[in-house]
Amino acid sequence: MGRWNTEAGIRTVEIGELRASYVPDGVGWLRSRGWFPDTTDADWTRHQDVLGPSGGLAASMGGLLVERGDRALLIDAGIGPVRQPDDPANPHVGAIRGGALLDGLAALGRTPDRIEAVAYTHLHPDHIGWSDRFARHLVAAPEWEHRDGELDAVADRVETVADGDEIFPGVRVLATPGHTPGHTAYVLESGGARLLALGDSFHSPVQIEHPGWRVAVDADPEQAAALRRRLADELGDGRTLAFGIHFADVQFGRVHETAGTPTWHPEH
DSSP states (O other): OOGGGSOOOOEEEEETTEEEEEEEEEEEEEEHHHHSTTOOHHHHHTTGGGBOTTSEEEEEEEEEEEEETTEEEEEOOOOOSOEEOOOTTOSSEEEEEOOOHHHHHHHTTOOGGGOOOEEOSOOOGGGSTTGGGOSOEEEEHHHHHTOSSTTGGGGGGEEEEOTTOEEETTEEEEEOTTSSTTOEEEEEEETTEEEEEOTTSOSSTHHHHOTTOOOTTOSSHHHHHHHHHHHHHHHTTSOSEEEOTTSTTOOEEEEEEETTEEEEEEOO
16 A cells, blocks of 8 residues: 555644644545545546555544644644444445544644644544544634534634634634535645645545545535635645645645646655
């Protein structure tokens, strides 16, 4: 197995004065044709490199630790200590394993009490798993308004944020609805460098090439597809580094056009 079809370990990039590190929590295996229900076997013969031994897509799960000096912010909080065996009756996801996030933070010299806040891309279970360990929580207002009990246990510690808000030095909110009503990406900028944390706007690097592929779990599939097309086009000049949290072990990369088609080029 290569980096395109295995779970990610800790990886770190420098964005000017910001340091961004993927903190692994675990992995879930997406069923290729279940997650992307309009695709065919022929579609996947062109993308064998992203498929694991069982034919699934390795969706890494964890968080993005952003540090500036002694300060720290975490974007998303993994799935938590979960062990879910493969259930053939689940049309979308196979086996899921989580539980490594706190160990990953410790390896990077951080404990939850030394992190100012968790900023969420959205409130699906694989992004809020360790939320009870942190003191402050940042959620886009539309996401909070549409929640179904998520984060109720820490509701008194939740602050809502809006598009364009700077939530940490060099980190801004970017509204990206589609996957969920209040889905949020985050823009990291410092020293002339830029990183876009995509959240679940994309679930696999193949979507850079195929932004129109419908995702079974998107709240608004048409809005989500239009957003992917726009983001792939905006990233196509290669100047902005991007981070796809579920992109197996090729999470940091840039978009370049090959014969007029945007494709994902991993870095780091």
